[in-house]
Amino acid sequence: MASLKPKAVEQNITRNPLKWFDDRLPLVSLINNSVGRNFPAPKNLNYMWNFGSLAGIALVIQILTGLFLAMHYKADVALAFDSVQHIMRNVQWGWLIRNLHMVGASFFFIVVYVHMARGLYYGSYKSPREVLWGIGVIIFLIMMATAFMGYVLPWGQMSYWGATVITNLLSVIPFVGDEVVVWIWGGYSVGDPTLTRFYALHFLLPFVIVGIVILHIWALHEHKSNNPTGLDLQDEKDFIPFHPYYTVKDIFGLGVYLIAFALMVFYAPDYLGHTDNYIPANPLVTPAHIVPEWYFLPFYAILRAIPIKELGVVAMFGSILILFVLPWLDSSRVRSARYRPLYRSLYWVFLLNFLVLGWVGSKPPEGIYVLIARFATAYYFLFFALLPVVARVEKTRKLPKTIDEA
Amino acid sequence: MRMFVLLLGLLFPLAVAAGEGPAIAKQDWGFDGLHGQYDKATVYRGYQVFTQVCMACHSAKYVSHADLDRAGFTPEEIAALAKSMNLTTTDKLVSGLAPADAQEVYGKVPPDLSVITKARAGLADYTYAVLTGYSDDVEALAHAFPNSEVPAGAYFNTAFAGYAIAMPNPLPNADMVTYTDGTPATVPQMAHDVTVFLQWAAEPELIERKHLGVYVLLFLAIFTLLAYLTKKAIWRDVH
Numbered sequence: 001m002a003s004l005k006p007k008a009v010e011q012n013i014t015r016n017p018l019k020w021f022d023d024r025l026p027l028v029s030l031i032n033n034s035v036g037r038n039f040p041a042p043k044n045l046n047y048m049w050n051f052g053s054l055a056g057i058a059l060v061i062q063i064l065t066g067l068f069l070a071m072h073y074k075a076d077v078a079l080a081f082d083s084v085q086h087i088m089r090n091v092q093w094g095w096l097i098r099n100l101h102m103v104g105a106s107f108f109f110i111v112v113y114v115h116m117a118r119g120l121y122y123g124s125y126k127s128p129r130e131v132l133w134g135i136g137v138i139i140f141l142i143m144m145a146t147a148f149m150g151y152v153l154p155w156g157q158m159s160y161w162g163a164t165v166i167t168n169l170l171s172v173i174p175f176v177g178d179e180v181v182v183w184i185w186g187g188y189s190v191g192d193p194t195l196t197r198f199y200a201l202h203f204l205l206p207f208v209i210v211g212i213v214i215l216h217i218w219a220l221h222e223h224k225s226n227n228p229t230g231l232d233l234q235d236e237k238d239f240i241p242f243h244p245y246y247t248v249k250d251i252f253g254l255g256v257y258l259i260a261f262a263l264m265v266f267y268a269p270d271y272l273g274h275t276d277n278y279i280p281a282n283p284l285v286t287p288a289h290i291v292p293e294w295y296f297l298p299f300y301a302i303l304r305a306i307p308i309k310e311l312g313v314v315a316m317f318g319s320i321l322i323l324f325v326l327p328w329l330d331s332s333r334v335r336s337a338r339y340r341p342l343y344r345s346l347y348w349v350f351l352l353n354f355l356v357l358g359w360v361g362s363k364p365p366e367g368i369y370v371l372i373a374r375f376a377t378a379y380y381f382l383f384f385a386l387l388p389v390v391a392r393v394e395k396t397r398k399l400p401k402t403i404d405e406a
Numbered sequence: 407m408r409m410f411v412l413l414l415g416l417l418f419p420l421a422v423a424a425g426e427g428p429a430i431a432k433q434d435w436g437f438d439g440l441h442g443q444y445d446k447a448t449v450y451r452g453y454q455v456f457t458q459v460c461m462a463c464h465s466a467k468y469v470s471h472a473d474l475d476r477a478g479f480t481p482e483e484i485a486a487l488a489k490s491m492n493l494t495t496t497d498k499l500v501s502g503l504a505p506a507d508a509q510e511v512y513g514k515v516p517p518d519l520s521v522i523t524k525a526r527a528g529l530a531d532y533t534y535a536v537l538t539g540y541s542d543d544v545e546a547l548a549h550a551f552p553n554s555e556v557p558a559g560a561y562f563n564t565a566f567a568g569y570a571i572a573m574p575n576p577l578p579n580a581d582m583v584t585y586t587d588g589t590p591a592t593v594p595q596m597a598h599d600v601t602v603f604l605q606w607a608a609e610p611e612l613i614e615r616k617h618l619g620v621y622v623l624l625f626l627a628i629f630t631l632l633a634y635l636t637k638k639a640i641w642r643d644v645h
């Protein structure tokens with residue numbers, strides 16, 4: 001049991017108010033330990049390590065802009081589309097808030113995809129960071145649910161039909177599938193009850209994400225960041241304090257990010273969206289092609305690549321859930337792909353293949369596209385299946401002793 | 407690291423789903439680009455076409471005369487224009503044609519045009535293409551309908567998906583309106599002007615958006631530069 005003996009507690013509030021407060025509630029220490037002088041970070045992190053803090057900022061941007069949207073948005077099928085137009089036209093800075101939220105969702109996904117690709121390349125999912133990685137996958141799943149429900153809110157054609165197609169997938173659940181779908185809809189089709197509950201959940205889930213992000217950072221602090229060499233760092237001189245080194249680097253990264261973000265927000269806010277979502281939802285008219293938001297396309301492609309609906313759904317969810325077991329699939333002791341020639345090649349093909357999946361997901365499921373989608377889906381899973389074998393047969397490059405040697 | 411950047415660059419073009427249907431010709435628009443603007447005279451000519459021609463069938467239910475102040479109209483001009491249509495300045499631009507009647511006459515309800523330029527692949531170019539896409543060119547017609555004719559009650563249009571649109575050519579000949587600024591009201595001119603008006607109706611905030619964007623980007627450029635210099639200074643002693 002920890003010592004209960006009183007520490008040297010500052011008694012005079014005027015002499016050092018900050019210490020006085022910190023002795024009673026160690027908030028300053030908490031910050032210092034989390035992202036300040038007391039948090040040691042490897043000194044050799046490259047710019048790929050900026051994307052974690054960027055994801056955090058992207059989340060904050062979504063919450064703040066979402067809050068202001070929520071003050072004017074109406075979750076009612078008769079009013080939703082109008083209320084978004086009201087935000088765009090009549091609410092002071094409404095167009096800015098909505099563009100920030102809309103483009104912000106896309107940029108959030110870009111950041112998180114890069115963040116995940118980074119982890120995959122440098123082996124950040126390996127022991128002792130399996131839980132850290134798993135928490136990340138949970139965040140990704142909730143993020144997808146949040147974005148999916150958010151996209152339903154403006155109640156355009158893609159909102160309605162996207163929601164219909166995706167919720168319908170749950171009907172493959174054995175025995176109770178159809179009942180589950182009706183339960184989620186709150187009726188016999190996507191309608192007002194669906195919209196209202198999606199709104200409630202869309203408001204709630206980001207705060208759940210905040211909670212899980214705290215766990216994510218907690219787990220990070222237990223073993224500190226991985227680094228481009230993937231080496232376990234023990235030597236004091238391999239570390240530098242997070243503040244000021246990485247705070248300033250993250251601020252610079254944030255600047256670059258915000259420039260790209262602002263370019264989209266001010267000059268191409270609808271570029272990543274779909275024109276059909278400016279047509280009010282109409283249950284009687286099905287759009288020629290129903291496509292989800294771009295960030296779902298790779299998984300949508302996997303879903304449609306498989307002709308049996310049940311299997312397609314399993315493959316789609318499986319393609320994400322498989323990330324949970326990745327730390328055990330890849331049994332190689334070497335973390336960083338820098339020293340793993342075979343894994344490295346497979347990795348780049350995997351990333352390219354993922355982009356191909358995204359591209360083919362935006363195409364109608366016919367002709368050559370089906371074939372491409374099938375090959376790409378096969379490789380997606382093959383990559384994971386090969387990892388145990390790769391770990392066994394791969395001849396890894398000689399690891400440097402220290403990061404200075406690398 | 408370099409590979410990551412490359413792949414990120416690949417993501418963007420991939421994100422756009424290629425449109426299907428007839429090819430839509432690109433036009434030069436004053437509202438395009440970093441310094442996009444709405445030319446007040448053009449918006450006004452487009453307003454004339456919209457209120458005198460299109461509004462016979464179409465509404466723009468999110469748009470009222472009062473909104474025209476964002477295109478540079480003065481309160482006096484706005485009041486006068488509204489009055490000439492027997493509307494208050496905050497009345498929305500709603501067509502007199504009831505949807506049920508339209509359905510009966512045209513077999514389709516004419517869509518609200520408030521956000522039409524954002525609601526079709528091809529954006530403003532598409533609206534212009536539909537308005538100028540009517541044709542009685544026999545060859546084009548035979549090409550679009552090799553074994554059949556244009557369905558009854560529909561009209562041949564080279565830009566519309568399926569080539570048969572329920573809207574009768576709204577701009578069949580020149581001088582459908584009389585422009586007060588003396589611009590000759592040719593068909594392409596009217597189509598161009600009304601498209602600019604509809605783009606304005608869809609995105610009245612565009613001018614403010616593009617204007618503010620310049621200052622935000624300037625600020626961010628300076629911010630980022632300073633952050634970079636600070637970073638270099640602080641990191642000098644590492645490695």
Ligand code: HEM
Pocket residue numbers: 059062063064065066067068069070073084098101102105108143146147148150151152153154202203205206207209273
């Ligand atoms: C994980 C963070 C979030 C993501 C990924 C996200 C994503 C989205 C997306 C994709 C849309 C549709 C945008 C459109 O096409 O108009 C949307 C709409 C909306 N979101 Fe969020 N959102 C997040 C957080 C929040 C929060 C925290 C709130 C409320 C406090 C919120 C409130 C709203 C509202 C009211 C709308 C409807 C207005 C509109 O469609 O523009 N969002 N969200």
